[in-house]
Amino acid sequence: MTSQKLNTFLEENLKELKDNGLYNEIDVLEGPNGAEITINGKKLINMSSNNYLGFANDERLKAKAIEATEVFGVGAGAVRTINGTQTIHEELETKIATFKHTEAAVAFQSGFNCNMGAISAVMNKNDAILSDELNHASIIDGCRLSGAKVIRVNHQDMDDLRAKAKAATESGQYEKVMYITDGVFSMDGDVANLPDIVKIAEEFDLITYVDDAHGSGVMGKGAGTVKHFGLQDKIDFQMGTLSKAVGVVGGYVAGTQNLIDWLKVRARPFLFSTSLTPGACAACIEAIDIMSSSTEENERLWENGRYLKEGLKKLGFNIGNSETPITPCIIGEEKLTQSFSKRLTEEGVYAKSIVFPTVPRGKGRVRNMPSAAHTKDHLDKVLETYEKVGKELNVIS
Secondary structure, eight states: OOHHHHHHHHHHHHHHHHHEEEEOOOOOOOSSOOSSSEETTTEEOOSSSTTTTTTGGOOHHHHHHHHHHHHHHOOOOBBTTOOOOOOHHHHHHHHHHHHTTEEEEEEOOOOOHHHHHHHHOOTOOOOEEEEEETTTTHHHHHHHHHTTTEEEEEETTTHHHHHHHHHHSSSSSSSSEEEEEBBTTTOOOOOOHHHHHHHHHHHHOEEEEEEEETTTTTTTGGGGGGHHTTTTHHHHHHHEESSSTTOOOOEEEEEHHHHHHHHHHHHHHHHSSSSSOOHHHHHHHHHHHHHHOOOHHHHHHHHHHHHHHHHHHTTTOOOOTTTOOOEEEEEEHHHHHHHHHOOOOTTEEEEEEEOOTSOTOOEEEEEEOTTTOOOHHHHHHHHHHHHOOOOOSSSSS
């Protein structure tokens, strides 16, 4: 018999979410995640995937995953610190470090695990963390888990960062102070001002942590936002995912050898979760090899991003101030945003709505994620559909 109090809580809160247009329906794909997807038997142009370079269903990556599975098995069988570290895990970490231009790297089971593990392995209740107010949920949770004092910094506001860094470091209250930021902010597509952040960090001896989940494979010809600004020797933690542009699953932290050695003995998700599968490691290695040897996919991604942005802006949509291929169409009111997304799907374009609490109330948007796998025909169809739905719902004139 289930708890009546639990049932009441769930029913009341689910109803509230649905009544306010905040309940997210989970769609099920009937095949691979690519430029086109199939849901409920209907083929749709996919504008909602983080599969930036189209690697999630790439034949080269699939072949390597199958080959590694034959050699190493379907799973590692243990946590990394017992006997779940195979040669292919070490090979992946060496590849990541070379790609990120750091001394070493450690692979985690997800990007979320990286932030939960890495932040709390270094920061504690005697420390303070300065955190951009629009940082990803995994950063927020990682900061909370650390027990450190968390000080919110106004988004991309260097004056506010400097003032709060000065106050925190000169107060004498904290042993260490970290500043943490996304490299690319996933909801708006803007890029962290790393050059000014580094100047402030050097002035006040801040530990610097960049979550480059949406920058790895995208910025810096693929090597990331830190590489884009040439600051590899100035950032203490380079964190990223292996599930977005890389197209597979997992995450990593890259930095000095001492940092990585410490994370391998103190980051709890690393210590207490079974390793990445050998097949996933092999596919990630192949993706990094491709990105290291050619910028073809990266250039096509940016070209498609520019094309879509120009088209949507010309139609009269509010696409914000994105500096990357991420292209939000800001609709505003939550129910209208949900209706807009639903109509796009009915017309053959899959672009999910993003509403509170992921973004502030009244800032609902349909977020478009063009990829290297999209063709101009795909994007022209998307623009045609946006125009039709935008006029129908009075979002554009």
